[in-house]
Amino acid sequence: MDLLMRSVFEDMRDLKHALQGDSLSSIDMEFVAKYKNWDHAKTTNPNHRDKGFDAYADFWVKRMEEMQVAPTLDNYKATVNSCIQCHQAYCPGPLVRIKKLTL
Ligand code: HEC
Numbered sequence: 095m096d097l098l099m100r101s102v103f104e105d106m107r108d109l110k111h112a113l114q115g116d117s118l119s120s121i122d123m124e125f126v127a128k129y130k131n132w133d134h135a136k137t138t139n140p141n142h143r144d145k146g147f148d149a150y151a152d153f154w155v156k157r158m159e160e161m162q163v164a165p166t167l168d169n170y171k172a173t174v175n176s177c178i179q180c181h182q183a184y185c186p187g188p189l190v191r192i193k194k195l196t197l
Pocket of ligand 1: 095096097099100101102103108147148150151154174175176177178180181184188191192195
């Protein structure tokens, strides 16, 4: 899951730059598909998996899907907020990095 998280972080950073630079058309929103089955990615810490975690995960995947259909600023922000919500509850360490994604 570490690898997946690093990869989603990079994809989101590219998207942020595209939104800022008005070059959205250069982003292939298909990247979202890579993460839809992310549930199967094993977390390094099994304590991270419980019902609450899955609820955050589902919520996040839905935001990602909405953003894929309509890559607007609002949908981007909603997706980043869903990253932050799960991280506040389960994995606060990377929050500093994730907050760099906020616009
Ligand atoms: C449902 C919970 C959840 C969501 C949603 C989530 N994460 Fe994570 N993330 C984790 C957990 C848990 C870890 C710790 C790694 C592990 O346990 O395997 C992590 C780790 C990370 C890391 C550190 C990886 C490393 O280098 O070790 C980054 C960066 C990260 N997430 C970014 C994001 C971004 C960006 C998003 C949204 C696009 C996001 N995360 C959405 C749970 C989540």
